[in-house]
Amino acid sequence: MTSDDSARQGQGQARTIETHAVLAPERAEAVLDLLAEAARHDGQQAVSEQGRLQLRGGRRTGVSHLLLTVGDGELVGYAQLEDTDPVEAPAAELVVHPAHRGRGHGRALGSALLATSGKRLRVWAHGGHAAARHLAQVLGLTLFRELRQMRRPLTGLDLPDPVLPPGVSVRTFVPGQDESAWLAVNAAAFAHHPEQGSLTERDLADREAEPWFDPAGFFLAERAGTVVGFHWTKVHAEEQLGEVYVVGVAPDAQGGGLGRSLTTIGLRHLAAQSIPTAMLYVDADNKAAVTVYERLGFTTYETDLMYRTET
Template identity: 45%
Template sequence: MLTVTDPIITPPAAAVQWEVLPRLDESDISDVSLLVERVAENDGIRPLSEHVMLHLRYGGDAGVRHILARLNGALIGYAHLDATDEISGPSAELAVTPSARRTGVGRQLVAHLLREAPDGRLRIWAHGDHGGAGPLASVMGMRRSRTLWQMRRPLAAALPDPVWPDGVTLRSFLPGIDDDEFLALNRRAFVDLPDQAGLTPDDLQARMCEPWFDPEGFLIAVEGNAGNQRIVGFHWTKVHGADAHRHGHVERSGEHGHEHGEHSEHSAHDHHAHGHGHEPMGEVYVVGVAPDRHGLGLGRALTLAGLQHLRSLGLPDAMLYVDASNTTAIRLYTDLGFSRWDVDVEFST
């Protein structure tokens, strides 16, 4: 893992300089990236989700605000506020360098977020349910509103073969050809999960530009004859640590939707993009099934096919994210050999 020293001493609150910006320049982005690595090394998990990190690298929406806390020019705190979700309300994530914790920097970050959030509504994700997140949220008048489980299973364990509904076949995603149909199905499959349903062409393109993207691991279920096929489901797999492992997976809200209506992101907000301090690992990144094909076992078959693909890459383990309230999905994943490993928590006003 990258070693990033934390030279910051405990700051007096009055010495901290604050900025609220609509966009970051290259120097700011570099500072935020170093802060994220410093926190990940200390906590064993990245404090910002894949969705946020992609927006930092490729540019985000007009409704985003960046809050930066500096001490003597060094970045000691950062918060990302996305106010584009008019249904669920603004969503935020934050990070404080380890040596500046318990000094009021985190509380001031949340106070800035509350001031910037339209109508005072705010959701904040804590990745890994960090010990300080709950008390800070409580002090700031926020409540625990959602929990995502991270579940894992060893890929060396036995995997049953997928059983496909009649007329359904499997192939790999075709970039530039399947994009529009995939996005349309994704919207239908996740109608109750705006974070995932709102995936745009730009969002898809940003993910396809990431070093981990591999179309061979983006499995597409189709029905119909050649030349007249319809996509009825998909399983997008991901490999964490792809560069190190030379394979072609967040932290979604979340990160953070198979036929039972759940996706593995983050990441909810694509939770999915956390650094967990482990060797390369496969992820059930997102599974979606056409609403009119629920109840046929297609979600289970797609999940198994993706796990078999990840095992074929020589990966030792697989992970996924699932909403703790989705007992149907948890039963399925438990039946497939997954068990709870960690949690992400959303706090709301």
């Protein structure tokens, strides 16, 4: 546990930051409530889907939870630190309750993250808001990654028929059968990607247990019985938003248009459910993927930024 008892709030409340390897269920629910309140205020989540999943289900290797409380234990801030990448610095996300901002809590959490990580840190700023950019500057972090959210309308969707490479067929994912094959092709397709390529059996099981999971929108491309590509779609029911959740193609199957065809198949699936809009995330420096998505009618909607300590 680390604390900053000298940090006083407007009404004399002490600020305390505790670090936990695992959160009890009631603590995890309190953090999720905090995240939901911040999302309602900000219009987007401050902690990624992966981070929210890691709040539940017990201990996660390399994951730490920092809880910032004031007074008699009121939870007003949260940060998550994930130190699982063998090469990159630990990655973090943080949030402060909207009613408690402007009091130094964000800086306190950021400083605690720096101390916990040994001053090797990467931090996401979802939406790239001015306050987050200012906090990154105060903490001495520099921008190094830009993740774009792109969107396109699905109403009246008019895309050319998908043309699959010779010998390739597409079917939907079968829970209890296809997990190992999907994990293998996902790891190969995203060997260069620190988050997506490292997904584990537990990570996949977490997602299969979520209410939004629908195997009918999870498409696998096969050649000679081997999975060589996939398009996993997701529906955000409350927002009436369809997502190109992830598209991947095995290295030896790339370059033949399979990724574009799988994307089209998934978009048609979403449009058939009367979902009005589709969205996706793509790294800004992945010029090839950005070009493909732009040709499919996507345009940039907002941007997430990642900052890091100097290396």
